[in-house]
Amino acid sequence: MTISIDNQNSNNNSLQPKGWLRYLSFSLDHKVIGIQYLVCGFLFYLIGGTLASAIRIELASPMSDFMPRDVYNQVLTLHGTIMIFLWIVPVVNGAFGNYLIPFYVGARDMAFPRLNAVAFWLIPPSGLMLVASYFVEGAAQAGWTAYPPLSITTPQSGQIIWIMSVLLLGGSSIFGGINFIATIIKLRRPGLKLMQLPMYCWAMLGTSLLVVLSTPVLAGTLILLSFDIVAHTGFFNPVLGGNVVVYQHLFWFYSHPAVYIMVLPAFGLVSEILPVHSRKPLFGYTTMVFSIMGIVVLGLVVWAHHMFTSGTPPWMRLFFTIATAFIAVPTGIKFFNWVATLWGGKISLNSAMLFSCGFIINFVFGGITGVALAQVPFDIHVHDTYFVVAHFHYIVYGGTVFIIFSSIYHWFPKVTGKLMSEKLGIIHFAITFIGFNLCFAPQHWLGLNGMPRRVAEYDPQFQFVNQISSFGALLMAVSTIPFLINIFLSIKNGKDSGDNPWNALTPEWLTSSPPPVENWEGEAPLVKEPYGYGKSISIEN
Amino acid sequence: MLNKNFYLILIISAVFGISFWIGFNVNLLPSEASINAPIYDELFRILFIIGLIIFIGMTIAVIYSLFKFRKRKDEFGDGIALEGNLSLEIVWTIIPSIIVLIIGLYSYNIYDRMGGMKELNHSHEMMASNTEKIWAGISPASNNEVGSNNLSVEVSAMQFAFLFNYPKGEFISGELHVPVDHKVSMKMESKDVIHAFWVPEFRIKQDIIPGQPTVLNFTPTKVGKYPIICAELCGPYHGGMRASIIVEEESDYNDWFNKNTKTEVSL
Numbered sequence: 001m002t003i004s005i006d007n008q009n010s011n012n013n014s015l016q017p018k019g020w021l022r023y024l025s026f027s028l029d030h031k032v033i034g035i036q037y038l039v040c041g042f043l044f045y046l047i048g049g050t051l052a053s054a055i056r057i058e059l060a061s062p063m064s065d066f067m068p069r070d071v072y073n074q075v076l077t078l079h080g081t082i083m084i085f086l087w088i089v090p091v092v093n094g095a096f097g098n099y100l101i102p103f104y105v106g107a108r109d110m111a112f113p114r115l116n117a118v119a120f121w122l123i124p125p126s127g128l129m130l131v132a133s134y135f136v137e138g139a140a141q142a143g144w145t146a147y148p149p150l151s152i153t154t155p156q157s158g159q160i161i162w163i164m165s166v167l168l169l170g171g172s173s174i175f176g177g178i179n180f181i182a183t184i185i186k187l188r189r190p191g192l193k194l195m196q197l198p199m200y201c202w203a204m205l206g207t208s209l210l211v212v213l214s215t216p217v218l219a220g221t222l223i224l225l226s227f228d229i230v231a232h233t234g235f236f237n238p239v240l241g242g243n244v245v246v247y248q249h250l251f252w253f254y255s256h257p258a259v260y261i262m263v264l265p266a267f268g269l270v271s272e273i274l275p276v277h278s279r280k281p282l283f284g285y286t287t288m289v290f291s292i293m294g295i296v297v298l299g300l301v302v303w304a305h306h307m308f309t310s311g312t313p314p315w316m317r318l319f320f321t322i323a324t325a326f327i328a329v330p331t332g333i334k335f336f337n338w339v340a341t342l343w344g345g346k347i348s349l350n351s352a353m354l355f356s357c358g359f360i361i362n363f364v365f366g367g368i369t370g371v372a373l374a375q376v377p378f379d380i381h382v383h384d385t386y387f388v389v390a391h392f393h394y395i396v397y398g399g400t401v402f403i404i405f406s407s408i409y410h411w412f413p414k415v416t417g418k419l420m421s422e423k424l425g426i427i428h429f430a431i432t433f434i435g436f437n438l439c440f441a442p443q444h445w446l447g448l449n450g451m452p453r454r455v456a457e458y459d460p461q462f463q464f465v466n467q468i469s470s471f472g473a474l475l476m477a478v479s480t481i482p483f484l485i486n487i488f489l490s491i492k493n494g495k496d497s498g499d500n501p502w503n504a505l506t507p508e509w510l511t512s513s514p515p516p517v518e519n520w521e522g523e524a525p526l527v528k529e530p531y532g533y534g535k536s537i538s539i540e541n
Numbered sequence: 542m543l544n545k546n547f548y549l550i551l552i553i554s555a556v557f558g559i560s561f562w563i564g565f566n567v568n569l570l571p572s573e574a575s576i577n578a579p580i581y582d583e584l585f586r587i588l589f590i591i592g593l594i595i596f597i598g599m600t601i602a603v604i605y606s607l608f609k610f611r612k613r614k615d616e617f618g619d620g621i622a623l624e625g626n627l628s629l630e631i632v633w634t635i636i637p638s639i640i641v642l643i644i645g646l647y648s649y650n651i652y653d654r655m656g657g658m659k660e661l662n663h664s665h666e667m668m669a670s671n672t673e674k675i676w677a678g679i680s681p682a683s684n685n686e687v688g689s690n691n692l693s694v695e696v697s698a699m700q701f702a703f704l705f706n707y708p709k710g711e712f713i714s715g716e717l718h719v720p721v722d723h724k725v726s727m728k729m730e731s732k733d734v735i736h737a738f739w740v741p742e743f744r745i746k747q748d749i750i751p752g753q754p755t756v757l758n759f760t761p762t763k764v765g766k767y768p769i770i771c772a773e774l775c776g777p778y779h780g781g782m783r784a785s786i787i788v789e790e791e792s793d794y795n796d797w798f799n800k801n802t803k804t805e806v807s808l
Contacts, residue, residue, distance in 0.1 A: 064780065064781075068777075069777035069778060069780075070777040072777075073774070073776075073777060073779075141777075142774065143774045147734075147735055147773075147774070149733065149734045149735070149751060150734040150735065150774065150775060150776065153733065153734060154776070238750075238751040238752030238753070239751075239752075241752075242752075243752070243753070244735060244750060244751065244752070244753070245750065245753065278610070278620060279612075279618070279619040279620045280619065280620035280621065280622075280623065281622055281623065281624045282624075283623065283624070283625055283626075284624075284625040284626075284630045285624065285625065286625070287625070287630045287634070309737060309746050309747055309748050309772075310748045310750070311747070311748060311750060311753065311755045314657060317652075317657070318649060318652075321645055321648065321649070322642075322645045325641045325644060325645050326638070326641055328637060328641050329634060329637050329638050329641060332633065332637040333630065333633060333634055333637075335599065336630075336633040337625075337630070339599065339602050339603060339606065340623075340626075340629070342603065342606035342607065342610060343606050343610065343623075344610060344620050344621045344623060345606075345610045345620035345621075346610065346611075346612040346616055346618070346619065346620045347606070347607055347610050347611050347612055348611075348612050349607055349611060353607075357603055357607060360599070360603055361599070361600050361603060364595065364596055364599045364600070365596055368592040368595055368596055369592070371588075371592075371641065371644065372588045372592065375584065375588070375644065375645070375648035375651075375652075376648065376652050376657065377580075377581060377584055377648055377651045377652045377655055377657065378581070378584060378585065378588065378648065380744070380745060380746050380747075381581060381741070381744040381745070381746060383746055383772065384737060384739075384746070384772040384773055385739075385772065444569075445569055448569050448570055448571070448741075449569075449570070449571050449741060450571060450741035450768065450770060452739065452770055452771070452772040452779075452780075453772075453774075454774040454779060454780075455779055455780030456779075456780045457780040457781055458780060459768070531624070532622070533619040533620065533622065534618075534619035534620055534621055534622030534623075535622045
């Protein structure tokens, strides 16, 4: 059988639309796909953020008075699912990974451009399907964890659409992971050794290993759950002899590594941004690589710390306590190394740098509460309370989302050839940082003192602190406005940035901005020292 | 050079001083009403102080670096080409490892003192069935453990209420009444979805799982009325799924118990 493939050469874009229309096409260009991921993710961030605002409005008063109770549960389920599967995972992996990895390895595209495009185009339909499930019979309302038997007994259509959507998004994530592993391992420019790659490549290699190892487990679990829902099997249904705790083990076997799928790429991105703006080499490259791999290995064996109150045997609780707490060691190394990267530099405190340093401070805070939560006796009191909500928002928002913004400020000139407004960037940072901390810091106290998570109503004594938190959420919503104005103004009439406005040494800056379709006019440069600041280095071709 | 070290020591002592002061003077927890609570609060205080030292220290280091090493207007070029320092990196691998290990062992000790590592006390007559494997909640160790004055309660959770069955009195109550300073053993089972039994003042929580009984033991130490809160998302009225635990003097408890005990028992 012969298969004729048109336009086989991914670089031959004569049939591809030009201008902004190519962002709506099935483009095979990794740079276009990266931007598609970013913009699509940001649109879902706006939806997820709207849902978050609805939650905070409901919680501004102790009674359940803003929306019906079942709608509230749908809102919190969709908020969690959208933010994780449609904003953070696709953006820190798909968007920045696709845009940067081929540059970093010195390739003209990803290893599998068509798979890459397929991986992206799975996202918009499954995301829209998820959001649209609200209009069918109500969206899923069992939380983003979808614990049975609640997920089996709530209205079925919403839960099944949720499962289908998460399965497709998980598939997209696996396609992306395979592509990144293949690209980083096999597509390196001749002469470029693994230990010469920029740190983001290592972070993406570790992340992709986690994606490929753990996401299939989630897929299998959700397929079994869907059997329980539609075919009345009894895998997790206690009425039919199923075991609900098995679901939790399987679910967290993916969903704890998912936390690292969300933060490891951010660790990689911040390792690119800090050296450039402090004009210093990344401190401790080798320990950084080993700490990433340490986090990958440990990240796979800590899942049961989400289940300390589920009824697990004592020895298991002890093992998972120690394993979880030890993740603090490789993570700590990275944070000390970043501070040492700042030390003795010549730091330009621009928007990218402000968000990166905000990330360090927020994440250290979230990491400390994380070590505390790893301790079984500590966790037993605060499990499933607002303390945990506060902890993981410090990790995923104060950590990863801060880095997404930092990266947008850092790489905007690369993509557009224009500079963003620093004034608006600083306003954006200030409102986000203050709003974020006002919103989430008080929630630690709420959790310690008796407010469980996922409730629409609460003890009136918590009203004042909840209102502080809601005010912080309002500031976070407002902070999006200067950011959006900045983006649109800068695209329209931003100052010309030149090819390399930061005088950076990583390979993506050693071509024109925006880059040509084939990434470099000639051969890709061989960058052996991507962090060689302060040294006189030559770049071979 | 001496001057520099002097300032460093001054800052480090200030960070420690502030952290200890906050740790001992700021109370973030509700009142202590079970024998678990003071043990928990001891662990909390230590984690809080260590956390404060690390957080304040790191924040100062970041802000100091941003200020001290900022690029001045007339400056161009790069910072020092410092690519790493192996001994420093080893130091900040080993010290956190030791801290984490000590915290882990210490919290293991705390957990043991709370009774979490104990094999469950099977004097509980409801648990006598051999076929039924019961998963442990925590069961605080206390000296009068095997004593016959343990109070046994069967807890049923359902959307959206807790019911407390007193087998000795053959009655069911919507409020949990317990005598102060007596060990209470609860066997908990859910009728529908997963719930959780949480009393913040006792610092205990245990999921209540359908098809899988769990046990939870505790000893209240302070007379009063405390909330029982469902902590696991269980449906639309999850936020309203609350009950009360009333800890009373033994005589008051006995009065309440006798009043509720079915009268036909005495006939």
